[in-house]
Amino acid sequence: MFVFLLNRLWQSVILLIIVSIIGFTILNMIPGGPLSQYALDPGMTAADLERLKEQMGLNRPLPIQYLDWAWRMAGGDWGTSYRDGQPVTAVIGRHIFATLILMGSSMAISMALGTWIGIRGATHRYSIFDYTATVGAMVALSIPTFWFGLVGIYIFSLQLGWLPAGNMYTIGNETVLGYLQHLILPSLVLSLVHVAVWSRYMRTATLDVINQEFVRTARAKGVPEKRVLMKHVVGNALLPMITLAGMQLPQLLGGALVTETVFTWPGMGRLFLDSLGYSDYPVVMGLLMLSAILTLLGNLIADIVVSMVDPRIRLS
Amino acid sequence: MISAPASPAAAHEAALSINSLTVSLPKGMERGHAVRDISFDLIPGQILCIIGESGSGKSVTANAIMGLLPASIRVTSGAIRVGATDIMSIERSELRDMRGRIVSMIFQDPLSALNPLMTVGAQIVEVMTSHGVGTPSERRARAIELLTEVGLPEPSVMFNQYPFRLSGGQRQRVMIAMALALEPSVLIADEPTTALDVTTQAQILKLIRDIQRRKNMSVMFITHDFGVVAEIADSVVVMEKGSIVEQGGAEQVLKNPSHPYTKRLIASVPHMIGQDRTPLSASGAEPILRVQNLVKTYRSGSRLFGRERVVQAVNDVSFDLLPGRTLGVVGESGSGKSSLGRLLLKLMNSDSGKIIFEGQDIASMPEEKFRALRPKLQMIFQDPFASLNPRSTIGHILTVGPCAHGVPYEKAKADAQALLKQVGLDAGAFGRYPHEFSGGQRQRVGIARALMFKPKLLVADESVSALDVSIQAQILKLLEQIQRDTGVSMVFITHDLRVASQICDEIAVMQKGKIVERGPPSRIFLNPQSAYTRELVAAIPGEKPGV
Numbered sequence: 001m002f003v004f005l006l007n008r009l010w011q012s013v014i015l016l017i018i019v020s021i022i023g024f025t026i027l028n029m030i031p032g033g034p035l036s037q038y039a040l041d042p043g044m045t046a047a048d049l050e051r052l053k054e055q056m057g058l059n060r061p062l063p064i065q066y067l068d069w070a071w072r073m074a075g076g077d078w079g080t081s082y083r084d085g086q087p088v089t090a091v092i093g094r095h096i097f098a099t100l101i102l103m104g105s106s107m108a109i110s111m112a113l114g115t116w117i118g119i120r121g122a123t124h125r126y127s128i129f130d131y132t133a134t135v136g137a138m139v140a141l142s143i144p145t146f147w148f149g150l151v152g153i154y155i156f157s158l159q160l161g162w163l164p165a166g167n168m169y170t171i172g173n174e175t176v177l178g179y180l181q182h183l184i185l186p187s188l189v190l191s192l193v194h195v196a197v198w199s200r201y202m203r204t205a206t207l208d209v210i211n212q213e214f215v216r217t218a219r220a221k222g223v224p225e226k227r228v229l230m231k232h233v234v235g236n237a238l239l240p241m242i243t244l245a246g247m248q249l250p251q252l253l254g255g256a257l258v259t260e261t262v263f264t265w266p267g268m269g270r271l272f273l274d275s276l277g278y279s280d281y282p283v284v285m286g287l288l289m290l291s292a293i294l295t296l297l298g299n300l301i302a303d304i305v306v307s308m309v310d311p312r313i314r315l316s
Numbered sequence: 317m318i319s320a321p322a323s324p325a326a327a328h329e330a331a332l333s334i335n336s337l338t339v340s341l342p343k344g345m346e347r348g349h350a351v352r353d354i355s356f357d358l359i360p361g362q363i364l365c366i367i368g369e370s371g372s373g374k375s376v377t378a379n380a381i382m383g384l385l386p387a388s389i390r391v392t393s394g395a396i397r398v399g400a401t402d403i404m405s406i407e408r409s410e411l412r413d414m415r416g417r418i419v420s421m422i423f424q425d426p427l428s429a430l431n432p433l434m435t436v437g438a439q440i441v442e443v444m445t446s447h448g449v450g451t452p453s454e455r456r457a458r459a460i461e462l463l464t465e466v467g468l469p470e471p472s473v474m475f476n477q478y479p480f481r482l483s484g485g486q487r488q489r490v491m492i493a494m495a496l497a498l499e500p501s502v503l504i505a506d507e508p509t510t511a512l513d514v515t516t517q518a519q520i521l522k523l524i525r526d527i528q529r530r531k532n533m534s535v536m537f538i539t540h541d542f543g544v545v546a547e548i549a550d551s552v553v554v555m556e557k558g559s560i561v562e563q564g565g566a567e568q569v570l571k572n573p574s575h576p577y578t579k580r581l582i583a584s585v586p587h588m589i590g591q592d593r594t595p596l597s598a599s600g601a602e603p604i605l606r607v608q609n610l611v612k613t614y615r616s617g618s619r620l621f622g623r624e625r626v627v628q629a630v631n632d633v634s635f636d637l638l639p640g641r642t643l644g645v646v647g648e649s650g651s652g653k654s655s656l657g658r659l660l661l662k663l664m665n666s667d668s669g670k671i672i673f674e675g676q677d678i679a680s681m682p683e684e685k686f687r688a689l690r691p692k693l694q695m696i697f698q699d700p701f702a703s704l705n706p707r708s709t710i711g712h713i714l715t716v717g718p719c720a721h722g723v724p725y726e727k728a729k730a731d732a733q734a735l736l737k738q739v740g741l742d743a744g745a746f747g748r749y750p751h752e753f754s755g756g757q758r759q760r761v762g763i764a765r766a767l768m769f770k771p772k773l774l775v776a777d778e779s780v781s782a783l784d785v786s787i788q789a790q791i792l793k794l795l796e797q798i799q800r801d802t803g804v805s806m807v808f809i810t811h812d813l814r815v816a817s818q819i820c821d822e823i824a825v826m827q828k829g830k831i832v833e834r835g836p837p838s839r840i841f842l843n844p845q846s847a848y849t850r851e852l853v854a855a856i857p858g859e860k861p862g863v
Contacts, residue, residue, distance in 0.1 A: 213428040220382055220423075221494060222416030223446045232431055239433075311478040312432060 008303070012296045017070075019292045020285070024066050027281055034058060034082065034281045073289065079282035083275070088286040091271070096253060098168055099267035101179075102260070103252045106187040110194030111245070117195065118202020119234060122210055133203075137196035148189045149262035156185060166264040186263040190256055201244055205237040212236075239310060246302025250294035254287075330357035330397070331534035332381065332419075332502050337394035339376055339385070350376040350389060351558045358502065363528055363535040365545045365566070368555035369581070369784035370755075374538045377555075378504050381536075382421055383411045398502060416443050420495035424507040426487035430479040436463070436490050437475030443497040462493040466523060484649075485516035492523065499531065506538045513648035513811065518855035521547050540784065542585045543814075543858030546570055554578045584789035586814040588856065592836045595641060595821050603636040604772055604805050605660070610634070610669035610679070612655055612829075629655040630666070631829035637773075640799065642806040644820030644837075646813055646852070652829040653809045657777045660807060661693050662686055674772065691721055691769035698778035700758035704750040710736070710761055711746040718768050728768070735764040738801075739794060756787035763794065770802070777809045792818050813856055817841060825849045 028034075035052060038044055053059045057068065072079065078088035121130040157165035163185045164170065169178050209215065210233050218232045219225075257269035264270075268287065275283040307313040334357075339350040351373035358364045366374045379385050381396055383403065396403050398419055403411060415421075423429045431439060440459040444450050450458065456475070463471035466489040479487055488508060495503055505524065509517040525548050528535050539545060545552055549566040554575065562575040573579045612630040629652045637643050647653040659666045662678060671679040673693065678686055697703035704713055714732035719725055733743040739760040750758055759779065766774055776795070780788040796819060799806060810816050816823050817837045825833045825840065825848065833846045844850045 213423055213425060214431040216384060217423065217429045217491070217494075218431070218442075219384055220415055220421040221443045221446060222412055222414070223442060224412065227446070231434075235433055236431070310433065311435075312480045315478065315481070 004307075005304075008300055012300070015296060016289070016292055020070060020073075020289060021066065023285060023288045024069070025062075027284060028062055030279075032279060034279050036279045037082070069285070078286045078289075081275075081283050082280045083278050083283070088282050091283055092268070092286060092290065095266060095268050095271045098265060099253060099260075099269070101183060102186055102190070102265055102267055103256065105183060106190035106194060107248060107252060109187065109191040110198050113191070114195045114198025115202050115238075115241075117199035118204075119206050119229070119237070121199065121203040122206035122237075123229065123233075125207070130203075133199060137200055140192045140196035145189060145193055145256075145258050146262050148192055149186070149259060152185050152189050153262070166262075168266055186259050186265055189263075190259050198244075202237065202241060205240050206233060209233050209236045239306060242306050242309065243299075243302045246298040246300075246305070247295075249298030249301070250291045253294055254291045329360065331360040331399065332358035332536060333395075333397040334377070334381070335395040335397070337377070337380065337396060338392045339373070339380055339389060340392045342388045347558065349373075349558050351380075351555075353394070354555070354558075354560045355394075356553050356560065356563055358534050358536050359551070360501070360534050361528075361532045362550040363525070363537055363548050364551050364553065365549035366536065366538045366553045366555060367540065367542065367545055367581075369540060369786065371557065372555040373558040374555050375506055378421065378506050378536070378538055381504060382415060382419060383408075384421075413447065416495075416500070417447050417498045418500050419502045419504060420498075420500040421504040421506065422488070422491045422495050422508045425511050426484050426491055426508075427511070429491055430487055432479055434478075435475065436477050436479060436482070440490070440494050440497055443494055447498060449498060458497065459493075462497055463490075465496070465527070466490070466493045468493075483516075484512050485520060488512065488516075488520050489523065492520075492527070496527065496531075501534060503528070503533055503535045504538075505535060507540065508537075509544065510540070514813070514857075515648065515851055515855040517544075517857065521857065524548065541857060542570070542582055542785075543856065546858030554581070580786060584786040585858075586785070586788065586792075586812070586818050588814050588841050588853075589817045589837060592838050593642075593819075593821050595638075599638070601638050604639045604674060605637040605807075606670070606672040607636075607660070608634050608670040608672070610656070610659060610671065611667045612652075612659055612664070613667055628652075628829040630659060633669070633826075633829075633831055635824060635831065635834065637805050637807065639772075639805055640803045641821045642799065642808050642819055644816035644823040645807060645809045645826060646811070646816050646823055647826035648811060648852075650828075651826040653811075653826050654777055655829075656826070657695070657775045657807065657809050660773075660775055661695055662690075663695075691717075692772045694766035694769055694771040694774055696759075696762050696766050696774060696776040696779045699782055700755050700762055701750075701782075703762055704758055706750055709747055709749055710753075713750075713761065714746075714765055714768055717765070721769075731768060732764070735767055736761075738767075738798070739764045740790075754787075756783055756790065759783060759787075759791055760794065763791075763798070767798065767802070771804060773805050773807070775807045775809070778811065779808075780815060781810065781812065788815070795819060813841070813852060825852065 032039075034056075035049055035058065038049060038052060050059075057065065060068075069079065080087055081091050084091075117133050121133045124130055153165045156163045164182050168182050170182075215228060215232050218228045223232075254268055256267070257273060259265065260267045260269040261273065272284065272287050274280075275287070335355050337354050338352050340348060341350050354373075354377065356364070366377065368374045376385070376389065380391055381398070381403070385391070391404065398414065401414070401418075403414065406414075430436070434442075437456070437459050440462060441455045444455045444458065449455070460471045460475055463474050468474045468486060468489050479490070482490065491508070503524075508524070509520050512520060521544065524535065524537070527533065537544075537548065545566065552563060552566050552569040553560055554562040554569065554577065556577045562569060562573065562578045569578065570582065573582055610630055610633045611628075614627040614629050615625070631652070633656060635643065645653045645656060655664075658664050659679075660671060662671075662681075662683075666679050669679060670677045673689065676689075678689060681689075708716075711729065711732060714735070715725060715728040718728040718731070723731075729746070733746055736743055736745050741757060741760055741764075745753070745761070750761070753761065762779070779795075780791050783791060792815065795806070798804065806819075808816065808820055813823075817840075820837060822834065823837055823840045824831045825846070827848050833840065833844065833849045835845075839845075840849060841853055844853055
């Protein structure tokens with residue numbers, strides 16, 4: 001197990017380096033460069049820009065800039081935002097909480113609901129429930145999220161007036177209830193897609209297991225149907241879902257670009273979009289690295305959990 | 317052996333009684349009924365064998381008794397009584413309670429019949445928990461007692477093992493322990509030894525018979541193997557296409573079968589032939605294939621961090637094969653016989669040793685050079701379903717190889733049509749797809765494919781193992797005929813000594829990568845020299861060596 005972890009860690013570091021090089025290169029290939037925002041200021045002269053470049057070390061060759069950035073990064077210094085001069089970590093820190101509750105709540109809903117729909121769809125295959133769930137999932141997957149968002153806002157905020165149309169809280173009313181009210185709509189809209197995906201995977205995983213011989217063995221032993229389903233079928237069907245869940249981790253903190261924009265939610269997705277717009281390279285690179293780290297971490301955690309749950313891996 | 321006739325008068329005392337049972341299949345299947353109007357009784361304390369080829373409806377019957385039929389298949393008429401209970405009329409919950417307590421079942425494939433995520437002990441305990449029997453500590457004690465009873469080593473350690481750690485035979489013992497947990501009066505065994513090696517099969521058969529005698533249990537044993545029937549049956553039911561064609565005492569059915577189907581089935585069971593074939597070539601001839609000190613080692617795991625697993629798949633194997641002769645390579649799973657076959661055709665590379673084919677060492681030959689020789693060495697595969705591309709016509713399957721080697725299509729087509737006739741298919745098969753053919757017919761296509769190149773050497777890897785016995789007999793006859801017509805040499809790989817004795821001039825017995833014994837069938841069967849061969853021969857069901 002220790003060897004396995006060490007190996008994975010080593011591979012992860014190499015992967016991170018590759019990702020960062022690709023990200024850094026592409027980012028610097030964008031026309032305009034990091035100082036394009038300053039260049040827009042009519043008060044800026046060419047000499048001013050040169051001085052700025054000098055100050056920020058942007059006149060050095062790209063590989064040197066990368067090495068400098070990577071070295072600091074490894075030491076925990078993620079750089080400073082061009083936009084407001086704050087450390088990148090602080091900027092990310094301000095947005096991460098908003099994303100965490102939005103994505104956390106929506107994923108909790110979608111995993112719980114999706115798992116249930118998936119299992120029921122598999123056990124009642126080709127029933128009305130199964131067909132409805134299948135068609136529903138296809139509809140949810142084919143209609144873009146922003147449309148659901150806008151329709152949701154139109155119905156529940158504009159017409160019915162039940163829920164706020166955007167933002168995370170109303171200034172002056174920063175109670176838990178206030179937060180919750182703001183959370184409901186974006187969280188449900190996001191869940192729609194995730195439930196669809198999750199239920200389809202769960203249905204397939206369950207169907208894979210439900211016809212296996214050990215399930216028939218359990219029935220032949222006289223095990224009650226409920227236990228056959230929960231212990232033998234679902235127990236085995238959840239194994240591949242762990243890996244899938246691990247792959248959701250980067251999303252959990254990476255945020256949802258579209259939904260956050262539609263609902264003016266101050267999360268990571270919007271931060272990424274805004275930072276790109278402002279050519280705020282340090283923040284963009286920071287977010288890129290964060291999502292890369294989370295992807296690797298999510299996979300690693302999933303592998304560890306699977307190996308703990310599955311004796312065939314744990315003991316071999 | 318006691319053979320009690322299954323008379324209707326005995327019905328009230330039968331442990332299990334099937335009366336005019338008909339189970340219908342969903343529309344669009346080959347036939348409307350899985351089983352039609354079948355009746356038989358299982359006399360208490362007896363072993364009743366139900367024998368039939370694939371599709372005869374024997375497994376459906378077993379599942380109907382357990383109430384485990386899939387929803388699309390239903391019992392349309394008839395009665396199933398277990399003891400005094402009519403299981404057709406009881407509630408689902410009562411039926412559930414009967415399973416495992418009054419009727420237990422064990423299945424064919426012990427590798428997939430156990431939950432991979434639960435320990436062996438937990439799965440045995442579950443039987444008792446599900447029927448509300450005993451306290452947790454009593455259940456545990458009982459489970460360990462059962463593991464002891466089925467002859468598993470270190471039962472208290474075994475209790476905490478996961479199934480993947482166990483061999484096939486051990487898993488089947490666990491299945492039996494599970495089935496016996498609540499001392500059921502009826503045990504249904506659905507081909508419980510089919511997936512096992514012959515020595516393991518012999519042990520499991522003995523175990524089932526011993527337990528049946530000790531507990532005076534009634535066993536309904538489903539099999540396709542008359543050898544197995546001869547080993548354990550008190551009475552026999554023969555099924556064909558969903559109907560019972562014959563039933564009676566084991567002795568009577570085996571010795572004096574009355575129905576033509578039974579006669580045909582018994583006649584096609586391969587028997588050990590103690591007599592050697594008349595070789596097609598003189599013994600002084602130059603060998604076509606000469607294998608010298610062939611070695612192949614599989615390595616898995618990391619060499620860097622220790623824990624490397626090394627398996628000697630083929631360990632210092634040498635033999636000669638004369639033109640027109642057949643060498644049988646016999647062994648149990650893991651003996652290295654299939655690896656040897658793959659090495660001979662250079663489907664994988666050997667570590668060391670020589671394979672001299674027509675005077676050239678092909679083991680060390682680079683792939684580009686060997687390509688020209690490849691047509692001369694062909695393989696016939698085991699699974700006639702997986703080895704033909706379902707999206708290609710038979711014609712394409714047969715001609716694509718020769719065309720790739722530069723034969724003009726028209727010529728290849730003519731060859732293919734002639735070969736189809738030779739392997740017993742009509743020339744119209746050329747334009748059809750594999751799914752339109754039965755397993756036996758597909759295997760004929762597989763043979764035709766190998767013959768397209770006019771090979772000098774055929775390697776047949778378990779080529780008849782997946783087939784029903786009657787089909788098996790036909791394919792063996794076909795191979796024999798082809799050898800006589802073309803003079804091709806054959807390496808015939810099989811786990812079945814009986815089959816090997818039918819077709820081989822010489823047999824090599826493999827164990828753990830080594831050839832432990834080599835000789836003509838007569839010597840291997842009648843006077844085996846090594847202990848392992850003796851064990852193998854003794855394990856063959858339904859055969860008394862030398863008789």
